[in-house]
Amino acid sequence: MIFRQLFDVVSSTYTYLLADEGSKRALLIDPVFSQARRDLALLEELGLTLALVVDTHAHADHITAAWLLKQKTGCQIASAKVLQAENVDLPLEDGQEFGVDGVRLKAVATPGHTDGCMSYVLSDQSMVFTGDALLIRGCGRSDFQQGSAHKLFESITKRLFALPDACLVYPAHDYNGRTVSTIGEEKAFNARVGGGANVTDFVEYMHAMKLPHPKKIDEALPANMRSGCPEDGRLPEDPSWADIHVTFGGVPEIDYNWLERHLDKVTVLDVRLDEEVKDAPVSEALVDLHIPLDQLRARVGEVPKDKPVVTLCRAGRRSAMAVNILKESGFEQVASLSRGLLAISRH
Structure with missing residues (x-):
């Protein structure tokens, strides 16, 4: 069991x-x-x-x-x-x-x-x-x-x-x-x-x-007494800006298929180290901004607020921390790319 x-x-x-x-x-x-x-x-x-x-x-x-x-x-x-x-x-x-x-x-x-x-x-x-x-x-x-x-x-x-x-x-x-x-x-x-x-x-x-x-x-x-049904019988609203999936660890994620179709609607933030970006560059059509995770708190003012933000890294772990940092700084529409660049490499 x-x-x-x-x-x-x-x-x-x-x-x-x-x-x-x-x-x-x-x-x-x-x-x-x-x-x-x-x-x-x-x-x-x-x-x-x-x-x-x-x-x-x-x-x-x-x-x-x-x-x-x-x-x-x-x-x-x-x-x-x-x-x-x-x-x-x-x-x-x-x-x-x-x-x-x-x-x-x-x-x-x-x-x-x-x-x-x-x-x-x-x-x-x-x-x-x-x-x-x-x-x-x-x-x-x-x-x-x-x-x-x-x-x-x-x-x-x-x-x-x-x-x-x-x-x-x-x-x-x-x-x-x-x-x-x-x-x-x-x-x-x-x-x-x-x-x-x-x-x-x-x-x-x-x-x-x-x-x-x-x-x-x-x-x-x-x-x-209604088994938890709201008085108006309506479901709570889910985030409307993306197909958000929240993990058991509490991380809001989107998958690469969604991101690929909506690149013009979001800011994509790469939080890998400088040497990683140099050794494994990503198309400029995909990434809008690069700020290493250890610098993000100090440079959060550089992240535009006019669009939702999607964070990415190699495997989707550091980008999850980037989501937390952005939320702490007042960003509401933010999500991590599920499985990061590893997901992209499979396409």
């Missing part, structure tokens, strides 16, 4: 990619709307086809990317049936098995943080994706969205703690840099529900927390 744990720093949300190595079919758990481009880039780089996106609950701190990813890939959307969210293709019930070829999960109802919380257990019980029901050394709050501290205690102690001690716990959030735990660890050390705590211990602890209202709840909840 291919497995990746991804992180959104703004909402401290973990997104999980699971895929079958044979069929290359994948699913994403708890994708974040603002990170959809990142997730799509990773899928493309790993050669995977997204078949399913799954939310553990209706999040209050971020908007799900489920609807957006469905528009981009044709994948299906799954979430708890009790949520009655719009645009869901697979409404999940307690005990239901689902997934993709080679990666099967079981839906386990774990209400308490919200009424519609689900945890997803891998078929061999080696991993569980707990959403906000069980966090690492903590748990989700229980004071809104039909939350109940009593229900949450039952969900954690009767359902999640019934899994094998070695089962790896992957939560939807962590705010302290922790990435994974185990059921055995949480039974022993969870600050709210571990170490033999009873229902009174837990409920009194939760009632005493008095947390502030989630900042994005008024925006996130209505959107998440």
Whole structure:
């Protein structure tokens, strides 16, 4: 199985990619709307086809990317049936098995943080994706969205703690840099529900927390009840000046075929060393300007701003750094030539 744990720093949300190595079919758990481009880039780089996106609950701190990813890939959307969210293709019930070829999960109802919380257990019980029901050394709050501290205690102690001690716990959030735990660890050390705590211990602890209202709840909840579909039903606008592809590393790139057709519409900046340009010259019809990468910050004023800028180098690595330098200097329409001059040599 291919497995990746991804992180959104703004909402401290973990997104999980699971895929079958044979069929290359994948699913994403708890994708974040603002990170959809990142997730799509990773899928493309790993050669995977997204078949399913799954939310553990209706999040209050971020908007799900489920609807957006469905528009981009044709994948299906799954979430708890009790949520009655719009645009869901697979409404999940307690005990239901689902997934993709080679990666099967079981839906386990774990209400308490919200009424519609689900945890997803891998078929061999080696991993569980707990959403906000069980966090690492903590748990989700229980004071809104039909939350109940009593229900949450039952969900954690009767359902999640019934899994094998070695089962790896992957939560939807962590705010302290922790990435994974185990059921055995949480039974022993969870600050709210571990170490033999009873229902009174837990409920009194939760009632005493008095947390502030989630900042994005008024925006996130209505959107998440539409599976992340914007209120106007429109896709976010992509860059219009070029066929931009953003890599998993966050680099905006264009390919040589596009560049060749639009040379008159852009400024092409060569950031190779002087000796490289001398030893491997490029046609003046292709390159408009040459500034070595180590001089670019000092000479950025020489780069025209009347057109978008395409940076290039030998292999497309230094030109990616040139993109960052130009963006730092206020250039908005800028991209790196994918694979650099190596791509040109193949034509």
